[in-house]
Amino acid sequence: MGERILVLDAGTTSTRAMVFGADGALHHMAQRPLTQHYPRPGWVEHDADEIWQRTLACAREVMASAGGAGAIAAIGITNQRETVVAWDRNSGEPLARAIVWQDRRTAPLCAQLKDEGHERAVQRRTGLLLDPYFSATKMRWLLDNEAAVRAAAERRALALGTVESWLVHKLSGGAFVTDASNASRTLLLPLDGAGFDPGLCALFDIPPPALADVVDTHGTLAVASADVLGAAIPVCGLAGDQQAATVGQGCLAPGETKATYGTGAFILTNQGDRVPASGHRLLGTVLTQREGRRRYALEGSVFVAGSLVQWIRDSLGLIGSAAETEALARSIPDSGGVTIVPALSGLGAPHWQADARGVIAGLSFASGRAQIARAALEAMAHQTHDLAAAFAADGESWQALRIDGGMSANDWMAQDLANMLGIAVERPDFVETTAFGAAILAAVGAGFHASLDDAVGAMRGAVRRFEPAMAGDVREERLARWRRALAAAVPAD
Incomplete structure (x- = not known):
């Protein structure tokens, strides 16, 4: 087993892979741009398959530079939050373009829910406001407007998730998880609740079977398949980009x-x-x-x-x-x-x-x-x-x-x-703290450091x-x- 950490950082305008040492040193990096789609004013979309293929290409490139899959002990993933991907759980194929966090198409639905008096209760439970920024109304829009998404939901094959969930599913060949930091950006997770809440799902009319299991941000969370990366490598860190950057700082x-x-x-x-x-x-x-x-x-x-x-x-x-x-x-x-x-x-x-x-x-x-x-x-x-x-x-x-x-x-x-x-x-000195934070989470999750405090002390410059x-x-x-x-x-x- 290697001693280095592979970080996948799927951002808004690009996706990257980096290889870090347990001491925090950056050894290798690869980056690919992501195509921005603007089909209407206020709409922002990504091609989910492009996110996956370009992330995978970056991962394979840096792993080759690091000496192959055997050099990698653990994977950390961080991602643009709130962006929603809909895919078929059986085929692993996306069903529509991903709706990006910047997208504003669900403003009318948010206004309707506010007018009905739901915002105060939603904020009290989730910490969030009723705004198109968050994931639940994007999920609702996909169900209402994309026939393939509706059909997958009817046959209980629909997966609705944020980008880290999509990447883990593809890496592992089927695991369907989301970490608590990303889950807390959906409007569906109570801040003090272990999993997605049936009442909140009902409010936004989201079928609970389409949602992932909520897991920790660090630990052994999934395993990337040897068929994908050349070796079975544990995913030991998952966090939304801003939470990862907070850890990295x-x-x-x-x-x-x-x-x-x-x-x-x-x-x-x-x-x-x-x-x-x-x-x-x-x-x-x-x-x-x-x-x-x-x-x-x-x-x-x-x-x-x-x-x-x-x-x-x-x-x-x-x-x-x-x-x-x-x-x-x-x-x-x-x-x-x-x-x-x-x-x-x-x-x-x-x-x-x-x-x-x-x-x-x-x-x-x-x-x-x-x-x-x-x-x-x-x-x-x-x-x-x-x-x-x-x-x-x-x-x-x-x-x-x-x-x-x-x-x-x-x-x-x-x-x-x-x-x-x-x-x-x-x-x-190293300003890319989003990826660095994912490396810290994965290092602790893999047992290289006993705690986040220990990891920051050893790895931060x-x-x-x-x-x-x-x-x-x-x-x-x-x-x-x-x-x-x-x-x-x-x-x-």
């Missing part, structure tokens, strides 16, 4: 907070074993589970972060690469009054406005690509500031913020976050710290502009 004590800036931006504060309850439209979620014992987090979710820079690059053509934004931001003293509200997929926490649309405010003839690039980066701090206020109102004021994800490599943005939040911002350095009046002027632009993004009643 070492936020294992109550109050410790991380923010991941990837396609979206997601901030989690560790709540320990206390079931979270928010009065300010934040989310409660399962952070980890071992032998049925859960740790929780309070979460704020922003739908658009790095995808805003991608849009500026691909749709507006103002930059050739995301890396250009840092030099452009530094080339001017301020944004020239330009403010961007990146509500390209509606607004997430703490606003939760599914119908909001993006705004670029304050344009003049003096505005150019530098001003727009800087305003895009400033939008990250503005959105994070709104979340900081909501967390504080819920009694969770941040003492420091640990950041990661692709955007966090931008030094200008990291410093701007510290300036606007008025607290220290810490960034690890150096950290850089950014201290706030902005005058209060400058901060307030920016926040005033942000609030004016934010009001324009939200449709009038």
Whole structure:
């Protein structure tokens, strides 16, 4: 048996495989892009078979580089959360395109359920709000609108799951499980309940036989087939990407907070074993589970972060690469009054406005690509500031913020976050903490380390710290502009 850990990181815009050592060192990595399908405004879809085939190709590539399947002791999987895959449990084939977490097509159903008065009870039980972001209404849409999905449900062959569940099914040749962290994003799992709740399934009209068994986030959770990978390898870590990143950042004590800036931006504060309850439209979620014992987090979710820079690059053509934004931001003293509200997929926490649309405010003839690039980066701090206020109102004021994800490599943005939040911002040298967190979970699940704390101590590397350095009046002027632009993004009643 080998001593290395294979991590599969199925994200929104790409899927990757990495091989880590038990000491946390990254040895090999492979990456493939994922095709984004936008069949209608507000709709976002993936090809589930493409996710599988490209993830498998990445896995085989890094395993070959590591010396073959015999070098791998355990597998950790992390994934884009809330995205729903429907497949046939007998054939293992997808029945429709996957509906991605960003998709907003179920906004009318969410509005109907709110009007019927269900949101308060749903939030109390699941920690979540009635928003198209979450999985249950996507499952309902597939059942209502895809004939193949309905037919599979009628013959009790339907599997409805999130991406980690899909990958485990394909790797193992039939296991049907979902970990507690991903299950807690479906609207179907009570935060204090062991499995999916029949009453919640009834509310969303989801057939319970179509749902996976809920398992721990680390331990021996399934076994990848030798027919697929060349050896039978245990899957020892499973977690949604944001929970994995929280572990990867070492936020294992109550109050410790991380923010991941990837396609979206997601901030989690560790709540320990206390079931979270928010009065300010934040989310409660399962952070980890071992032998049925859960740790929780309070979460704020922003739908658009790095995808805003991608849009500026691909749709507006103002930059050739995301890396250009840092030099452009530094080339001017301020944004020239330009403010961007990146509500390209509606607004997430703490606003939760599914119908909001993006705004670029304050344009003049003096505005150019530098001003727009800087305003895009400033939008990250503005959105994070709104979340900081909501967390504080819920009694969770941040003492420091640990950041990661692709955007966090931008030094200008990291410093701007510290300036606007008025607290220290810490960034690890290795910013891909989603995959790293999955490696930590798998390392503990495989018995390489006795606990998550031990694994973090042994595997986590150096950290850089950014201290706030902005005058209060400058901060307030920016926040005033942000609030004016934010009001324009939200449709009038």
